Amino acid sequence: MSETETIIDAIADNNAEESEDETLKERHDILMLDYDALSLESLIVELKNLVTNEKVMSVKDHIEEIKKSFLSKYHHLLEEKKEEFLAENPDTTEEFTYHFPLKTQFDQLYSLYRDNKNTHFKSLQTNLKTNLENRLAIVEELKELINPQENLKDTFKHFNDLRERWKNAGPIPKDKYNHVWNNYHFHVENFYDYLHLDREARDLDFKHNLEQKQKIVARVEELVNEADINKAFRELQDLHKIWKEDIGPVSREHRDEIWNKFSDLTKQMHDKREVLFEKMRGTELENLEKKKEIIAKIEVLATEKVNAHAQWLNQIEKVEALRTAFFSAGKVPAEVNEETWAAFKTAVRNFNSFKNSFYKDIKKDQNNNLSRKIALVAKAKELQESSDFAMTTPVMKQIQEEWKQIGHVPRKYSDKIWIEFKDACNHYFDKLKEQKNEENSEEVQAFDNKKAYLETLRDFQMSGDHSTDLAAIKLHIETWKKFGRVPFARRHIEGKFNKVLDALFEKLSLSKKDSEMMRFSNRMDQLSDNNDTKKLEGEKIFLMRKIDEIKNEIFQLENNIQFFTNTRNAKKENSIVLEVRKNIEKHREEMEILKDKLKQIRNLNQV
Numbered sequence: 001m002s003e004t005e006t007i008i009d010a011i012a013d014n015n016a017e018e019s020e021d022e023t024l025k026e027r028h029d030i031l032m033l034d035y036d037a038l039s040l041e042s043l044i045v046e047l048k049n050l051v052t053n054e055k056v057m058s059v060k061d062h063i064e065e066i067k068k069s070f071l072s073k074y075h076h077l078l079e080e081k082k083e084e085f086l087a088e089n090p091d092t093t094e095e096f097t098y099h100f101p102l103k104t105q106f107d108q109l110y111s112l113y114r115d116n117k118n119t120h121f122k123s124l125q126t127n128l129k130t131n132l133e134n135r136l137a138i139v140e141e142l143k144e145l146i147n148p149q150e151n152l153k154d155t156f157k158h159f160n161d162l163r164e165r166w167k168n169a170g171p172i173p174k175d176k177y178n179h180v181w182n183n184y185h186f187h188v189e190n191f192y193d194y195l196h197l198d199r200e201a202r203d204l205d206f207k208h209n210l211e212q213k214q215k216i217v218a219r220v221e222e223l224v225n226e227a228d229i230n231k232a233f234r235e236l237q238d239l240h241k242i243w244k245e246d247i248g249p250v251s252r253e254h255r256d257e258i259w260n261k262f263s264d265l266t267k268q269m270h271d272k273r274e275v276l277f278e279k280m281r282g283t284e285l286e287n288l289e290k291k292k293e294i295i296a297k298i299e300v301l302a303t304e305k306v307n308a309h310a311q312w313l314n315q316i317e318k319v320e321a322l323r324t325a326f327f328s329a330g331k332v333p334a335e336v337n338e339e340t341w342a343a344f345k346t347a348v349r350n351f352n353s354f355k356n357s358f359y360k361d362i363k364k365d366q367n368n369n370l371s372r373k374i375a376l377v378a379k380a381k382e383l384q385e386s387s388d389f390a391m392t393t394p395v396m397k398q399i400q401e402e403w404k405q406i407g408h409v410p411r412k413y414s415d416k417i418w419i420e421f422k423d424a425c426n427h428y429f430d431k432l433k434e435q436k437n438e439e440n441s442e443e444v445q446a447f448d449n450k451k452a453y454l455e456t457l458r459d460f461q462m463s464g465d466h467s468t469d470l471a472a473i474k475l476h477i478e479t480w481k482k483f484g485r486v487p488f489a490r491r492h493i494e495g496k497f498n499k500v501l502d503a504l505f506e507k508l509s510l511s512k513k514d515s516e517m518m519r520f521s522n523r524m525d526q527l528s529d530n531n532d533t534k535k536l537e538g539e540k541i542f543l544m545r546k547i548d549e550i551k552n553e554i555f556q557l558e559n560n561i562q563f564f565t566n567t568r569n570a571k572k573e574n575s576i577v578l579e580v581r582k583n584i585e586k587h588r589e590e591m592e593i594l595k596d597k598l599k600q601i602r603n604l605n606q607v
Contacts, residue, residue: 030058035069037328040077040102045069045110056116065112070106076345083352084189115295124171131170135180138166142187159191163248181244189249206251213250213258216243220265229269229276236269281333288332291340294322295347309362309408312355363410370409373417376402380424389432396428440487447486450493453479457500462507473504473518498523520597528604536601543598550591557584 030050036042047066050059083096141162145155172180192202196317216239225230243262250258301319306312332340376399383399403421408414457476462469480497498519505519527536557580 011205030054030062032062032065032441034331035062035065037330038069039327040070040073043073044102044105044109047106047113049596051109051113051116056113056120060112060117063065063110067110072341074103074106076348079345079349083349083356086356097340100586104523109251120259127170128173132172132180134169135166135172135184138162138169139180139183139187142184142191145191153316163188185244185249187359192249203251205248209248210250210254210258212247212564213243213262214248214476217258217261218270220262224265224268224272229273233269233273236266236369284331284333287330288340289337291326291332291344294326294329295340296348298322298328298344298351302347302354306358312358315351316355319348323348364409366408367406370413370417372406373409373421375401376406377417377421377424380421380428384428385426385431386428387431389435390429393432397423400425443485443487447490447493448478449483450486450497453483454493454496457497462504466508469504471507473508476504477501517593517596517600521600524604536604540598540601543594543601547591547594550587550594554587554591556587557587 033046038046044067047063047070049061050066077100078098082096087214142159145159145162149316166184192206220236220239223232223236249255298319301315303314303320306315326344331337359426380396380399383392383396409417455471460472460476486493501519524536524539527539561577561580561584
């Protein structure tokens with residue numbers, strides 16, 4: 001068999017697989033990532049996307065690659081965790097267990113994929129056998145068509161019916177595909193060559209088929225120059241399928257010529273693809289060298305003796321960086337992939353064993369450190385509620401300094417006691433900060449000024465002149481604002497000032513709206529000056545709800561007026577209508593005041 005025939009047979013085998021399961025042809029559209037370079041978290045993300053969003057048979061190769069990469073990394077992680085457990089608990093009889101949530105997610109997603117695949121295969125196999133029997137029956141009918149005794153017109157009609165039935169017969173098992181198709185085409189060509197059909201009709205059919213195949217050849221000539229070789233080769237596979245399945249034979253004089261041209265172009269495409277593969281293999285060999293260098297560096301770190309925790313942290317950081325570089329280095333040739341991965345795991349395992357032997361020696365010191373830190377936690381908790389800040393603050397700071405001087409504790413206790421210690425210290429210093437804020441000198445001075453000013457306001461007498469009194473009240477408000485904010489615990493003085501203002505406004509002959517708006521404005525300014533955004537927001541929501549309630553009430557009253565004016569006794573109801581209209585006007589006035597208040601709050605928020 002020639003090289004070209006081997007290539008074409010390979011394409012035919014691939015098309016046979018896709019013809020058995022048409023969802024397979026979509027697998028080419030899904031990018032195959034370098035899954036070895038992804039983290040365990042990223043692998044789960046990719047697996048979930050493929051299982052939930054893609055057709056099951058389009059992703060089978062991707063999912064198996066993800067599975068291989070995930071389980072390799074997971075088992076490597078498991079080995080490391082077990083070694084750490086044994087290093088920290090050398091005399092334990094407890095069985096090692098390690099819960100890894102990502103492994104649970106992986107198992108669930110892979111199980112879903114497997115169930116989907118089984119369901120898909122079960123559905124597929126149900127139809128393949130029936131379709132095969134139908135296609136074989138069609139071939140047998142084709143054989144019987146070569147019968148000179150039959151009417152030519154009826155025979156040709158029967159032939160076209162068979163071709164249509166064949167086109168719609170559905171997929172068959174891939175191991176039968178090439179044999180059945182070749183058998184079919186042999187008898188189709190035999191029908192054209194040996195049956196004495198109307199020459200004009202036959203030649204027209206031959207001409208049409210030739211034109212279709214020439215178009216395919218022209219397209220392949222374009223694909224030979226396509227930059228994306230993989231994309232071009234995938235289209236070539238589809239064109240082979242169309243050539244074989246959708247287009248009938250051509251005349252004998254053109255049959256070999258057109259096929260040989262198509263075959264030669266196919267070989268050119270294949271050769272270009274092989275060059276690409278060779279280039280990729282060169283890249284894989286470069287990646288292999290990078291990974292070998294990384295493994296060698298880890299092996300060196302597994303022999304360098306260091307005698308301090310800080311130094312070991314530096315060594316661990318180096319290994320983590322090398323581990324990341326290993327996973328990011330890209331694919332290596334398939335035949336050395338397992339060997340390279342095993343060498344990497346061994347190098348990391350040796351480093352971890354070397355590291356763990358050091359930490360076994362300092363386990364006793366860590367337990368002593370744990371006892372000292374537990375004592376500091378107890379002391380911090382004992383002092384966290386103290387209000388004697390002058391005496392307690394230096395002690396708390398000293399406790400924090402002692403904590404810093406104490407070395408590491410066993411890892412399984414580290415986070416727990418640190419959180420307890422940090423919470424106790426934070427609780428105390430938050431109280432101290434709050435106390436300092438209350439005793440802020442400027443705020444205390446503002447309180448004293450407001451308190452004194454409030455006393456002078458009690459003796460204030462109205463002159464009786466509206467303009468003069470209104471100006472005096474406004475001046476009191478501005479003077480009060482200029483004193484500034486008071487300590488949080490002493491803000492009750494603002495309420496006292498508001499009561500004095502209320503009394504003054506009562507004596508002042510202002511309209512209801514003006515009086516209410518001045519009081520409201522003063523109260524909102526106080527909330528704004530104190531940065532009390534929560535109360536401001538609450539006031540805004542209250543006003544919005546109140547406006548909606550009044551709108552609904554006005555709407556209901558207007559409907560009532562409509563009802564009364566449409567009755568026969570409208571004249572008798574005239575007094576009721578007038579009362580309703582007054583009520584509506586009253587609500588409208590109230591709503592305008594509320595809207596002005598809402599506008600004022602919104603203006604405060606924009607400042």
